[in-house]
Amino acid sequence: MVSKSSNATRKTVYVLALVAAVLVGAFLAPIVSDAVAPEPDRVAVISVDGYISSNTADQLEEDLEEVRENESIKAVVLKVDSPGGSASASERMYLAVNRTAKEMPVVSSVQGMGASGAYYTMLPSEHIYATPSSMVGSVGVRGSKPMPSGGNEIRTGPDKASTTMDQREAQIETLKRGFVGSVMKHRSDELTMSRQEVAYAKVYTGARASQNGYVDDIGTLQKAIDHAANEAGLDNYEVVEKEPANRFGIFLFSERNGNATVVVEKSPVGYDGVRTSEFLMVYGQVQYEDEVIGNVSA
Amino acid sequence: MSQRNLLGGVAVFVVVVALIVVGAAIVPYAQAFTSSEEQNTTNIAKQQYDASELVVTPAPDSGTVTMDSNTESKTVVIDVAHENDVSEKGIQPLVDALVANGHNVKYLTRDDARQNFNSTLRKADAFVVVNPERTYETKQLDALRKFEDAGGRVALIGDPQSAEGMSLFGLFAPMPRGESGGDAGLTSDYGITFGSSSLYNMHDYYLNHQNVYATPQSNSSLTDGVDKVVFRDAAPVSLSSDAGSAVLATGAQTKIETSRQSGPFTVAVQGDNVVAIGDSDFMSTQSAYEADNEVLIGNLADFLVTGDKTEGAPAPVSTGQNSGPPRAPA
Structure with missing residues (x-):
């Protein structure tokens, strides 16, 4: 009787140990497998959506930095659907894409709109695809005219609060030169038009843009992914998508009219906020009190 | 299990x-040191932009x-x-130029225009x-x-206006669609019409494509000493052959914003x-x-005070003053 009981206890212990071992093994197996298996090659698809703000630029810079540091990612596709936005944010995004394009193939795919600052962003791309009805172009800069300086404050200099019309026009012309110059730098071999014609800031349908050199070809996102993978020499690859960040915060909303309103602390001398001008690379109607446009139809 | 084995086990564990x-504490510092070395990255922005080619500086006034x-002192009335x-x-x-040179400047108010238009002109x-x-x-x-007709000097100065808003008073009749020709009203007397659309030049401009340059086209008192002027938001001016002379015109690459018709365009006539x-x-x-604008302003002031107007013109009208209600824009 004692021997039978001892054997049963031993069997129970063995079974429990076996079950525990299987459970632990099942938990650890994929971790170990992932740790030791080689990572597959990947093509990263990064979205550039909506109005381009400083937050959009922050997000894209961060995404592209991750892409550059991730050895499994061999190529990038920019999935663009944006009318542009802040000039400084657009410029930052252009530079971030430019840095990435020096390390791996970057291909862009225009979904609906790839205008102004969004077009600036994808200029370093090795290839730009657009669908026939998408809108591309609007290479120009705009900004509000200087506001008359108020007479109820003391300033340390005549241009402390605002600026002159000449100075504002010169600033916008400077930004325009940077934008148009970048277009010519990246796409002069493809473009069928002169620098002055580009500076008209027209938008073109994807169909027309594929003829005048603003884009390289008519094509969908999948075609852009295939192109990027091919440029990177990939036969088997995974696609990883980076979704756009939420960029509809209150601050961004206030940026949309071209004058970012920065709320400061309630002041004992009566200031409720500060209105600062912002230069825009955006296509479409913008509500301004008054504006200077760097091109005919920016 | 002996006490010695137990202590040994504890020591290994500790x-x-x-x-x-300690390793976990050191690794972040090591990584930070390594990454600070790697942060010496290429300055992409400086590679892409040459500030000396980008920066635009306004010309000093x-x-x-x-x-x-x-x-002698003359009277200039501004409507x-x-x-x-x-x-x-x-x-x-x-x-300022007129007053500094001893001339009188008066403004024709709406009440004056209703009640004393003729008499105001008579004194001007x-x-x-x-x-x-x-x-x-x-x-x-x-x-x-x-x-x-009596020798009074008239200066008509107009910016581009929308075609809808250009009924005015016949003096400034619009050219249809910003081009030439069209109903002239009183301007048919002068043979002058103003375009309703802005001019621009994408090749040669001052700071912005809408700030076009204009240069003299003939010898005239209005352009004496002028090499080049800057017109911001200029309108083309057309004139009939007997209306005078085109004295300022834009460059050949100037265009009309609405029609994209190419220039050169006359922008001043005398x-x-x-x-x-x-x-x-x-x-x-x-x-x-800006440019020679101050010369043009001085010449315009000279033009206004160098007429030879017949004294007492225009004569009073026999039946009341010109006091009817203003006509609504057409």
Whole structure:
């Protein structure tokens, strides 16, 4: 009787140990497998959506930095659907894409709109695809005219609060030169038009843009992914998508009219906020009190 | 299990844990040190942009508005009675030049225009009209004709206006769609019409494509000493062959914004007693000292005070003053 009981206890212990071992093994197996298996090659698809703000630029810079540091990612596709936005944010995004394009193939795919600052962003791309009805172009800069300086404050200099019309026009012309110059730098071999014609800031349908050199070809996102993978020499690859960040915060909303309103602390001398001008690379109607446009139809 | 084995086990445990903890503490510092070395990355922005090629600097304003004429004191009337789109700053340099040279500058108010239009012109030597937005009465137009026929000087200065808003008073009749020709009203007397659309030049401009350059086209008192002027938001001016001479025109690459018709375009004309200029900004405090604008302003001031108007013209009308209600824009 004692021997039978001892054997049963031993069997129970063995079974429990076996079950525990299987459970632990099942938990650890994929971790170990992932740790030791080689990572597959990947093509990263990064979205550039909506109005381009400083937050959009922050997000894209961060995404592209991750892409550059991730050895499994061999190529990038920019999935663009944006009318542009802040000039400084657009410029930052252009530079971030430019840095990435020096390390791996970057291909862009225009979904609906790839205008102004969004077009600036994808200029370093090795290839730009657009669908026939998408809108591309609007290479120009705009900004509000200087506001008359108020007479109820003391300033340390005549241009402390605002600026002159000449100075504002010169600033916008400077930004325009940077934008148009970048277009010519990246796409002069493809473009069928002169620098002055580009500076008209027209938008073109994807169909027309594929003829005048603003884009390289008519094509969908999948075609852009295939192109990027091919440029990177990939036969088997995974696609990883980076979704756009939420960029509809209150601050961004206030940026949309071209004058970012920065709320400061309630002041004992009566200031409720500060209105600062912002230069825009955006296509479409913008509500301004008054504006200077760097091109005919920016 | 002996006590010695137990202590040995505890010691191994403590040493291993200590190594792991110390290692975990050191690794971030090591990584930070390594990454700080790697952060010395290429300055992409500097590679992409050459600031010396990008930066645009406004030309410094220079010069003063001077008048060459040395005539006796004259009276220049500036029309503000017809909802003229002109501010004090918009004509201050011209007014300052006239006053500094001993001439009188008066503003024609709406009440004066209703009740004393004829008598105001009778006392005036020159009449300046800038961007009127209310139509002139027929009797006022008759008086202006007689004023000009009698040697009174008239300056018509207009910016591009929308075609819908350009009914005005016939003096500034619009060209259809910003081009030439069209109903001229009283301008048929002068043979002058103003375009309703802005000019621009994408090749040769001052700071912005809408700030076009204009250069003299013929010898005239209005352009004497002018090499180049800057017109912000200029309108083309057309004239019939007997209306005078085109005295300022834009470059050949100038275009009309609405039609994209290419220039060159006349932007200032001068007849015996009438000048017409398709821009008012050139004489504003903002633009008066850009390029040779100050020379043009001085020449305009000279033109206004060097007429030879017959005294007492225009004669009083026999049946009441020109006091009818203003006509609504057509």
